[in-house]
Amino acid sequence: xxxxxxxxxxxxxxxxxxxxxxxxxxxxxxxxxxxxxxxxxxxxxxxxxxxxxxxxxxxxxxxxxxxxxxxxxxxxxxxxxxxxxxxxxxxxxxxxxxxxxxxxxxxxxxxxxxxxxxxxxxxxxxxxxxxxxxxxxxxxxxxxxxxxxxxxxxxxxxxxxxxxxxxxxxxxxxxxxxxxxxxxxxxxxxxxxxxxxxxxxxxxxxxxxxxxxxxxxxxxxxxxxxxxxxxxxxxxxxxxxxxxxxxxxxxxxxxxxxxxxxxxxxxxxxxxxxxxxxxxxxxxxxxxxxxxxxxxxxxxxxxxxxxxxxxxxxxxxxxxxxxxxxxxxxxxxxxxxxxxxxxxxxxxxxxxxx
Amino acid sequence: xxxxxxxxxxxxxxxxxxxxxxxxxxxxxxxxxxxxxxxxxxxxxxxxxxxxxxxxxxxxxxxxxxxxxxxxxxxxxxxxxxxxxxxxxxxxxxxxxxxxxxxxxxxxxxxxxxxxxxxxxxxxxxxxxxxxxxxxxxxxxxxxxxxxxxxxxxxxxxxxxxxxxxxxxxxxxxxxxxxxxxxxxxxxxxxxxxxxxxxxxxxxxxxxxxxxxxxxxxxxxxxxxxxx
Numbered sequence: 001x002x003x004x005x006x007x008x009x010x011x012x013x014x015x016x017x018x019x020x021x022x023x024x025x026x027x028x029x030x031x032x033x034x035x036x037x038x039x040x041x042x043x044x045x046x047x048x049x050x051x052x053x054x055x056x057x058x059x060x061x062x063x064x065x066x067x068x069x070x071x072x073x074x075x076x077x078x079x080x081x082x083x084x085x086x087x088x089x090x091x092x093x094x095x096x097x098x099x100x101x102x103x104x105x106x107x108x109x110x111x112x113x114x115x116x117x118x119x120x121x122x123x124x125x126x127x128x129x130x131x132x133x134x135x136x137x138x139x140x141x142x143x144x145x146x147x148x149x150x151x152x153x154x155x156x157x158x159x160x161x162x163x164x165x166x167x168x169x170x171x172x173x174x175x176x177x178x179x180x181x182x183x184x185x186x187x188x189x190x191x192x193x194x195x196x197x198x199x200x201x202x203x204x205x206x207x208x209x210x211x212x213x214x215x216x217x218x219x220x221x222x223x224x225x226x227x228x229x230x231x232x233x234x235x236x237x238x239x240x241x242x243x244x245x246x247x248x249x250x251x252x253x254x255x256x257x258x259x260x261x262x263x264x265x266x267x268x269x270x271x272x273x274x275x276x277x278x279x280x281x282x283x284x285x286x287x288x289x290x291x292x293x294x295x296x297x298x299x300x301x302x303x304x305x306x307x308x309x310x311x312x313x314x315x316x317x318x319x320x321x322x323x324x325x326x327x328x329x330x331x332x333x334x335x336x337x338x339x340x341x342x343x344x345x346x347x348x349x350x351x352x353x354x
Numbered sequence: 355x356x357x358x359x360x361x362x363x364x365x366x367x368x369x370x371x372x373x374x375x376x377x378x379x380x381x382x383x384x385x386x387x388x389x390x391x392x393x394x395x396x397x398x399x400x401x402x403x404x405x406x407x408x409x410x411x412x413x414x415x416x417x418x419x420x421x422x423x424x425x426x427x428x429x430x431x432x433x434x435x436x437x438x439x440x441x442x443x444x445x446x447x448x449x450x451x452x453x454x455x456x457x458x459x460x461x462x463x464x465x466x467x468x469x470x471x472x473x474x475x476x477x478x479x480x481x482x483x484x485x486x487x488x489x490x491x492x493x494x495x496x497x498x499x500x501x502x503x504x505x506x507x508x509x510x511x512x513x514x515x516x517x518x519x520x521x522x523x524x525x526x527x528x529x530x531x532x533x534x535x536x537x538x539x540x541x542x543x544x545x546x547x548x549x550x551x552x553x554x555x556x557x558x559x560x561x562x563x564x565x566x567x568x569x570x571x572x573x574x575x576x577x578x579x580x581x582x
Binding site for chain 1: 473476482483485
């Protein structure tokens with residue numbers, strides 16, 4: 001599957017100019033609210049007709065303003081999971097799930113039958129209920145199932161977790177991971193949460209004020225994201241458990257990390273997310289310090305914040321990228337500059353199991 | 355009750371049911387156009403639909419006579435080509451009642467269509483339903499309470515219509531003499547008071563039954579909506 005987008009759309013003062021090609025897996029559209037993410041997925045889904053440009057899926061042209069082509073949304077076979085689940089209130093959960101199947105061409109895709117989708121999303125007990133009796137998390141899972149059962153060749157998800165609290169989010173995230181890994185349907189996923197993107201994305205497209213500022217694999221792109229909660233992703237595996245201190249030791253290209261005990265077997269892949277504000281920088285190997293995780297590296301770049309008070313320091317740790325958010329004063333005091341070898345002191349690590 | 359009085363009751367029910375049933379599909383279509391459509395001349399259609407509500411009924415009846423009368427252009431065409439005659443027939447009474455009830459019908463349905471979340475409609479579109487199927491499976495079921503309310507209003511209006519009917523198709527017992535015309539006639543003749551009162555009570559009973567029926571329907575649908 002490939003999705004090619006090259007569009008321009010203007011609404012009031014806002015101008016969206018976006019051009020990207022997405023790879024298989026989950027492509028995250030990442031950016032602050034108001035950066036044009038929803039407008040862009042609405043264009044792909046056929047809810048908005050762009051002023052100018054071209055959208056193609058698998059070589060089939062859906063929109064080409066130059067030739068006057070505009071495939072209406074009901075002929076696109078693009079599933080859409082909305083932020084507000086938009087379940088049909090007059091239909092039962094089962095009828096909601098089967099709604100798209102009335103119109104889909106039968107026989108394509110492995111997810112043909114209700115049973116496998118219901119199992120994948122864990123909604124077997126909800127089938128006879130009405131949407132208004134479901135919790136927010138249940139509604140979103142049903143909405144995902146409904147979109148899947150219409151046999152989409154591409155699935156759009158517009159901040160499907162934004163309206164949920166932390167517990168409900170944790171409930172749904174594993175299902176989206178299974179979707180990405182098992183269902184084989186490529187996903188275009190809108191989010192403004194670094195943690196979600198870090199955990200789910202294969203490819204990241206960063207949008208800023210209606211412009212695509214970066215596209216690429218998540219490990220390369222996320223450190224460049226201009227977000228309040230910036231950070232980096234490290235792919236690691238569980239090396240061993242340190243039973244006496246209730247710790248787990250992870251092996252990553254950047255070095256070993258000791259973290260509170262994880263319930264994962266040795267050898268299991270783990271995605272660690274390290275926020276820039278949890279990283280300190282030392283010029284010498286720190287001694288007599290409480291932090292357990294210190295990784296050697298080299299400064300790759302220093303990006304001052306717009307107001308000049310802080311700077312994001314990007315480190316190259318044996319090929320992996322780490323970010324540290326420091327005050328400008330610290331940067332000057334340590335005389336940090338690109339190329340300089342330093343030690344990253346990591347205060348905390350959050351985990352997303354793969 | 356006399357045979358003439360029974361005839362008036364039966365005729366009124368026939369006229370009101372026909373008027374409601376035939377104007378319902380058109381009313382739903384016009385309500386949908388006014389609620390969701392974006393086209394040139396929309397306010398003109400809106401005004402035309404509402405005109406019978408604000409014009410004197412006698413004027414509406416006279417205009418119907420001018421367009422659908424035996425020698426009027428449309429009336430003559432329909433009579434010659436299809437054998438449909440309105441003037442001085444019960445079908446003409448049904449037409450007059452349909453025209454008078456139409457604004458009420460359209461208004462109620464339009465409001466309930468406007469209350470349907472159009473985001474549900476676009477969700478149905480992404481699931482593969484074309485606009486017609488979206489309307490049939492999402493918009494119409496969700497606006498059903500308004501459709502029923504509109505139909506009941508239209509029926510009640512048709513049961514009580516007097517001015518336009520008597521102007522357009524006169525007051526012929528057994529053909530165009532509906533309940534209100536019959537009551538009017540009875541009040542004009544000596545000794546007709548008892549008959550007028552009987553028909554008045556029947557008229558009240560039918561109106562109340564219609565209202566009760568719509569309440570019951572609305573309640574049943576409401577119950578279905580919240581049932582888990």
